[in-house]
Amino acid sequence: MTMFDAAAKPPMTTSIGNSTPDDIWVQGFNLAEELMGQVDFGSMSFLLISGRLPSPGEAAVFNAILVALADHGLTPSALASRLTYTGAPEALQGAIASGVLGAGSVYLGVFEDTGRMLQQAAPTDAATDADLQQLCTDIINSHRQSGQKMPGLGHPFHKNGDPRTTRLLKLAQEHDLIGPHTRLMLMLHEQARSSSGARLPINAPGISGALLSDMGFDARILRGIAVISRAAGVVGHVAEEIHAPLGETLWYLAERQTTYQPRR
Amino acid sequence: MTMFDAAAKPPMTTSIGNSTPDDIWVQGFNLAEELMGQVDFGSMSFLLISGRLPSPGEAAVFNAILVALADHGLTPSALASRLTYTGAPEALQGAIASGVLGAGSVYLGVFEDTGRMLQQAAPTDAATDADLQQLCTDIINSHRQSGQKMPGLGHPFHKNGDPRTTRLLKLAQEHDLIGPHTRLMLMLHEQARSSSGARLPINAPGISGALLSDMGFDARILRGIAVISRAAGVVGHVAEEIHAPLGETLWYLAERQTTYQPRR
């Protein structure tokens, strides 16, 4: 085959995993000896993504974020999974993939958008309140000019405040994990509120994007963390679909309530 | 639309999640108050799937299983994810789904197959060794007659024993969580070894299937637990692909090493 010319491609390397006949290594740790029974699965996810184990405080907040975003009922993701399971029960992995595929820009994208906005501002640990105030003004102005909505603020349903945000902030404070990105996010919230007069609570994906930025996660991988969390929710829904199915009823509802209007 | 007749479909119910303006409820727990900061993400997954929180021992073993199966290097799942990311970096969820879709009958199916075999035998807590011995003989005979390979035994690479199995058994013992399914699995292993003469270690998916059966998980959902675990591994690979890509090099290798042999 000749699709590529001889130009050298970079050699392939990985830090993630390796097996020898007697041992399995993940990110340089002996899986059976140093990780299993020693770290919880949230911390393992942290390690797999970032290449290092979390501090105890980071483990607490990271787990809380995964717990917060796993599920909140019959979301479009959950419904897509259940409908897919209805047609293909032999392949649970397909039903789960189907649910995960809805974790895109509209719902879980907030996570990533907030992280990207904060990371582009690049506040440092040494930033003073005045420094952050300046970044904050720049961000608000640039959103105003481009007419874009600021990510991470407001919730269509939890208008008085997202209960998960309050909890995550409290946990992060207890573990002394409020870094410059989160400080910037809190300031943005204050300014947006005072300038618009509207109550726009920081939503859970928004504060999660800020806290994860402080832990060093690249904005480009944030959506992946949301997907791990959501995978657990989706598996919960498929488990329920096995013994208390609603996929067929939903199909029936959709059929019955939709009008057929041919364009011809 | 008229696809369905008027026959009543069952009403739709869910125990998983619900939101009110001020609270989010998951399996009857207040998410922000009772779960976030209180339980790790592994325990949250346990709750979502089974409808109850694990005991401390169950949480330890369940987390260890999720940690054990998350990753062991450049598996076909990891490679599929990285190749998908190469073509569609705008949609991380697609790369993750692509990896998860390979979690099927060949690799992670062992999980499910072992669980199904043990759950069909239906050993009870009160089973004596003689009872289990009988079930064991029945299982071996039925596999021999149908010519099927027994699931959960043997590993193509860890021929001296799967290091994850040893660790999982030790943890389960420490927490007094060796129930009748795991006892049956251990006995099957003994008998298979003595009758065949071959060393066939219990592999990690096999022992996981047994331990999860003892915790009450239905065999039909076991593959879902493996998928949650594998999702974390896949996100790790995509995170690495962002800064140390190997997808294009792999494509190049495949092109260069494949001979084009048209059938025409």
Place this chain on the structure above:
Amino acid sequence: MTMFDAAAKPPMTTSIGNSTPDDIWVQGFNLAEELMGQVDFGSMSFLLISGRLPSPGEAAVFNAILVALADHGLTPSALASRLTYTGAPEALQGAIASGVLGAGSVYLGVFEDTGRMLQQAAPTDAATDADLQQLCTDIINSHRQSGQKMPGLGHPFHKNGDPRTTRLLKLAQEHDLIGPHTRLMLMLHEQARSSSGARLPINAPGISGALLSDMGFDARILRGIAVISRAAGVVGHVAEEIHAPLGETLWYLAERQTTYQPRR
């Protein structure tokens, strides 16, 4: 990395495609010169899967099968796609994948199951009616013994007969493409009807499985042909979702009509 021992793996070959700087080759044909503008997309799909171009009659029947199975309204696949698009409009490919994942054992599996049943019976071109009668009796007996439902017969909605079946049979007759698998299927239908007294029409996936078996397609790939067809239907639904969305309304309906019943 050391996962595999030195045991030689088979060399990689493909007959599907190859590129040189000036030409692209598919199954040994020059894509731009011999295929584009010369064959329709159904025939191209036939070529990609089977390695040969269809005869004119095969092209007509194969296209008719793809046309028949593409869509028939708001199926679970269509709904899953639309719900996924609602959450991830930036990644059309994900919405399509989500719909395709529901093309599993329950709905489109009939295709594969019928093909497998007929191909296992292995009727030859030279089979007499008496030969087929014998195969037929064997098949019916083996289904009766195992208690399995015979695939390809009956339809939950088109109880008087599936209009697509009539059309496919007529087309196949016109093109002299009724081979031994289809003859066997017709006989099975007759016997099932006379022995059960029930009117059980051959459904569209059932007759398609028979006709495709006569064209030489392996039962293991039949589901793939259904998926190509269904992909077009799903893209139609996503196209409609862009300008006449129903995903959010469906979500709303599901939320409103589902009762939250925590198990705790």
Place this chain on the structure above:
Amino acid sequence: MTMFDAAAKPPMTTSIGNSTPDDIWVQGFNLAEELMGQVDFGSMSFLLISGRLPSPGEAAVFNAILVALADHGLTPSALASRLTYTGAPEALQGAIASGVLGAGSVYLGVFEDTGRMLQQAAPTDAATDADLQQLCTDIINSHRQSGQKMPGLGHPFHKNGDPRTTRLLKLAQEHDLIGPHTRLMLMLHEQARSSSGARLPINAPGISGALLSDMGFDARILRGIAVISRAAGVVGHVAEEIHAPLGETLWYLAERQTTYQPRR
């Protein structure tokens, strides 16, 4: 459940499909009577997406586009599908979905990007050459200012010209289907070439995006058309994987050629 307030959601309507006990309707056509045996699968896809049947010329060009993009060998999509099939052969639909998920912004996105660029310029049927020249200059200037690469031009491998482009243009000319979007694309190519001095052929996705824009397809659905086409290619690869597997060999190659470099 209470996630949504009482605000009315729009009613659900569809023009795509509907079933009555005796008939199936697609976009207002009787499926068995008016479509099966009457239109090829490419035309059926056109109908499903756009709501109308193509003219004979449109059917020829639309089919040629689907044929052109279906496959050109061991692309990342094809490899992802084959690797997924290696792990989950019980679920062909998953392997296909896995391949389709790579049809994203890097490869098949060109399709969509070119269509969007041309549709935003909004050339009309009545546009004179001078009008198009002006649009052309605007487009080139805006790409120069933003530093963005112009989509649809250049090919990493077919440097002398993409053979599929020549063929598609010839077909479109024969059928008198060169509309304002394609005229604009041809002019852009001329100007880009004369101003940069570089030979930058219009690639197949680029010309396809232009021709499909002339046929009235919204840029937002173009990627979907590419996905239908690619689905056929992917099914071809999975069909080949069944009898001439290369997934395991590729895995072996990846393992052997990758260096494990833990970061710890």
